[in-house]
Amino acid sequence: MSKLACDIIDTPATMAAKSHLRNGFPLVIAPSTNNGLSGNAENLGRLLNRRNYYFVPFRQDNPITKPRSIVFDAEYIVKTIEYALDGEQISPILL
Numbered sequence: 630m631s632k633l634a635c636d637i638i639d640t641p642a643t644m645a646a647k648s649h650l651r652n653g654f655p656l657v658i659a660p661s662t663n664n665g666l667s668g669n670a671e672n673l674g675r676l677l678n679r680r681n682y683y684f685v686p687f688r689q690d691n692p693i694t695k696p697r698s699i700v701f702d703a704e705y706i707v708k709t710i711e712y713a714l715d716g717e718q719i720s721p722i723l724l
Contacts, residue, residue, distance in 0.1 A: 665699030
């Protein structure tokens with residue numbers, strides 16, 4: 630997420646993502662990170678404001694021992710893709 634938010638294209642994954650976006654297709658991101666509600670929150674916010682980026686809903690991983698960690702909910706993957714193909718972000722994003 631950080632590299633995409635800062636337009637750093639230096640890996641096969643980021644290059645594929647940018648190519649996908651350049652061709653006008655939606656990019657679905659399923660975030661799972663230990664700093665999603667701290668250092669990476671800014672990058673998540675940047676991508677939420679960009680066209681064709683869609684997020685699988687996520688929640689705190691373990692609020693007690695890992696208060697800044699987030700993990701996506703796998704039950705929403707297919708539904709998120711369906712919404713993204715219609716140009717809509719599924720909501721709520723934060724469960």
